[in-house]
Amino acid sequence: MPRDADLDELEARSIYILREARRCVAPLAMLWSIGKDSTALLWLARKAFFGAVPFPVVQLDTEMELPEVYQFRDDIAKAWDLDLRVEMCPPEASVDQTLPPASRAAARKTEGLKNLIGHAGYKGVLVGIRRDEQATRAKERVFSPRSFGSDWDVRNQPSEFWNHYTTDVPEGTHLRIHPLLHWTEVDIWRYHERENIPFCDLYFAREGKRYRSLGEKNITVPIESNASTIAEIIAELETTREPERAGRVMDHDSEDSFERLRTAGYM
């Protein structure tokens, strides 16, 4: 069977970005939410660096993930010999209380990330977001500078063209680096299928329901589905008109809730 040219191109570009990040930005870390995207990103890092992930892999933990997620995390960390760091997010009471309830849970992660950058001093954080997930993420840069408070200045993003990325940022600020920005949801699954990347089986249907997007158990709901293989997931995605993050409560609190989260530093 001939290689899938589309996946080859997506992969080669992500590897290029990862290698730029590793060479030009230090210290560097990767966020791992244990979901399908950031697990694919970990896999790409192994590709880029010939098997070993050469930087810490951080999970922003709210202790609200499903138990299967924690199990999967520990298994993979061991099998892939990851330098796993778990950053505990501050409690909900400590975040902006004017945010709608579901957004507050997401804001905990933002605070966890800010704490992490504060104490570990990371200059770059690799994050597995994609443009097609959400309309404000679609406007991201691959190397996105963040101010001291981690704010995203969406009106003033640097130009980014011809594989030239902003890697030099002032003291006290950091870069969010997005090597999967150009992938779509179905690309990720096709890549999982081709590469045989392990993933948490909550994505497969059980009793007529499966998770399409994995978030905290209190703010993520499973969708109706009978897909129990990757091929079935892909077939489902090719016909569905439901948006990927439909099951993420926080996106739908209000028209601007996701944008507010992101400008304040959410992934």
Add this chain to the structure above:
Amino acid sequence: MDRSLRVAVLGHVDHGKSTTIGRLLHDTDSLPTGKLEELEAISKRRGVPLEWSFVLDALQAERDQAVTIDTTRVWFTWKDRRYAIIDAPGHREFVRNMLSGASEADAAVLVVDAIEGIGEQTRRHAHLARLLGLRQLAVAINKLDAIGFDRAGFDRLAEDARALLAGLGLEARATIPVSARDGDNLVHRSARTPWYDGPTLIEALDAFENLDMPAESPLRLRVQDVYRIDDRRIAVGRIESGRVAVGDTVVLLPSGANATVRSIDRWNAPVAEVAIAGESIGLSFHEPVFVDRGDTIAHPEGAPPLDYAFRAVVFWLSEAPPVVGEYLVAQFGPTSARVRVAGIGRALDTSSLADVATGAVPQYAMLELDLRGRVQLPLDTQASLPATSRLVLMRETDVVGGGFVESVATRATNLHPSGHLVTRAEREAVHGHRAAVLWMTGLSGAGKSTLAMALERRLFGSGYNAFVLDGDNIRAGLNRDLGFAPADRSENLRRVAEVAALLAEAGTIAIVAFISPMEADRELARQACGSDFKEIYISTDVETCEARDTKGLYARARAGEIADFTGVSAPYEAPGSPDIAIQTRGRSVDECVDELLTFVKQAVAPH
């Protein structure tokens, strides 16, 4: 599966780019469930009729001001083909964002408002399309509903658009009358344009091809990094063009070292002894060659020429114009080079299409820049290999321009462009040797002038054409308006360097004897003289110089009578890597000149 066709939608502000895309998604049945209702609700809340642009314009500021601020991207599938549509902002203030999005496109749609016609950004975006190498274009004349689907009106605008593109050497494959808001001729053929029998927008997109990276061109890989794995050093990078195979002899540039490919490294991928354009790979070599980030790997046949100077065509993004003499950083992917702006050719205002003064280049001008590096660079041109001819220009940490190498200047003609009918090569042939600038630097009393004069005498005696420039003959005349303040000292050296470069151009060996204590001044001199420049460090230590004190200057400096005296009260920055260093302590003048002569004769030997 093939990769998605990437299409950028360009045009002036408010001409309907985002609306076109939003409506295209709707008409191809690609909007997710609930999106239409959401759009209706948002539009209603803002008191406007249904706005398709809100599908793309997701930021609150964008919706509030009804303007696209940043580029975005959406995907859809139509007839088994995937499309990634890039929405670009049309407002002048966001041209940088437009470039970020459009630079990745395979094709472009230029949207023109039927009432307003060609606008400032229509012209600018068309220019950028050319700069980006976008050859697959369609024009959508939009808001035909607002001119009552008038055929004559459409024809006039179609002609305007054709003329604009033709002026840039571009041609649209289709010019389509549309009403984006109502969906006419996007996906569904409109009953309101019975006079139009060309393609709909989706048919025009369907006819475009994916632009793959050029596998059939000469090999180019720019090294991103080098990893040590087990006993091997692996150079990693993405092949930008051509192909490479295990066993190939390749050349590393700029060093020029040859190496044989020992392995092509990938992780958890099918083993293949060949890699082609587009792949991100690792390479290891049989020979213990030194390779580092920024090196270019090519085949010896078909390798890019190396040169210091080149002319680039650049789209200027900064409000602060380029200044002749300033330093910028040119980025060719991972290859980065400090370059000096040696000259500004023609500059064009991309909105009015008028020539502008090169002394005050406005933001978003398209201009020709003559750039000169301090080391040789492998240079592909737009005509020879477009992908690797592209460069991004940085000033400090800001991106100030993007463009491509248009031509590589050959050294002799580029240095001092002139209309001489006698070439430098002819002059050198008459003299029987090449010219050079021998730049002697060192402390006061180190022996620069003594050695320079002795060297001049000995060279002349052997039939060489040489001439000394030193404080005595320069400061007495040409530079008599200059004192010894730091700025004057720099200007003094700048003029000396220019004169020395002219002497070299005239075929003469210029021997320069100035303290020139600052690395930065010597660097400027090196820039002015290019590869003619030979740095000679007269490295006599300060104690020896002070003991000599032939002019009594050290004593006066110690007594505080002379301020800023190099070596006493002002720094001397010793050259880091001079072409030759001469220590005079305890040696005769003849001994030192013998050593210099050997070096010089080799440096100016005919090719």
